[in-house]
Amino acid sequence: MILDVDLTSETPIYQQIRDRVVEGIAAGELADGDPLPSTRQLAVDLGINFHTVNKAYGQLRREGLLLITRKSGAVVQRTPGAPDDWPARLKTLLAEAIAHGMSERDVLSQCETTLRTFDEVPA
C-alpha cells in the first residue's frame, strides 16, 4: 500500500498516517504479519520528522493493530474486537450528519457505500 499524506491538510500528519494504515487493514491491503516501513524510511519518503511516524505507529500499537519489536520493526497484528468507545464515536459522527440535515436514509446509504470500498480486490 502507498502511505500518502496531505501536508496541507488541517488533520495532523501522524493522524493521517494512522488513518491510512487503519483503512489499509480494513481494505485487506495490509494483513497480519505485514511489515510497515521503518519509521526513518517513511519519514524520509514523506519528508517529515520521524517522531511524527513514531507517534502514528505508537498509537496504532496502543489501538491493538500493530506489533513493534526491535527485531522486526512495525508489523501488522490485529487484536479482535472494536474499541469500547467505538459505538459512542459512531453515534457522534452519524449525529453530525443528521444535525446538518442529512436524511437517515442518505447516512445509511453512505455507510453501505463506504463499507463496499473495503471489499475491493487489493491492488
Added chain:
Amino acid sequence: MILDVDLTSETPIYQQIRDRVVEGIAAGELADGDPLPSTRQLAVDLGINFHTVNKAYGQLRREGLLLITRKSGAVVQRTPGAPDDWPARLKTLLAEAIAHGMSERDVLSQCETTLRTFDEVPA
C-alpha cells in the same frame, strides 16, 4: 436536554459538550432557535472553567450549528449540508471496526441501530 459530561473520561470536556449538543440536535431535543445555557451558567453547573464551554460553543459555531450573539447568547442554528470531510471521517471510523475484525454486516447493523436512536421522541 441535559448536558452531561464525564470528568474522568479521556475525551476533552469541550469535545464532550460539543458531542452532546450535536447528538441533541440530531435527536431533535434541540431545534433551530433553541438557546443553550450561557457559558458561565453551564460552567457553574458542570463545575468546569467557562473557557472550556466557550471552546465547545466556538467549535459548534464554526461547524455551522450554533449562532452566538451578544443579545441572545448561543442559539441553535443549523447550516444544511454535512461537512466536506465527513465522508472521509466516516470511512476511517468504519475502517477501524473492520480492521478489528467486525463484519461489514455487524458494522452496518450498528449504524442502523444508532440512527434509530435519533428517532426517539424527545423527552
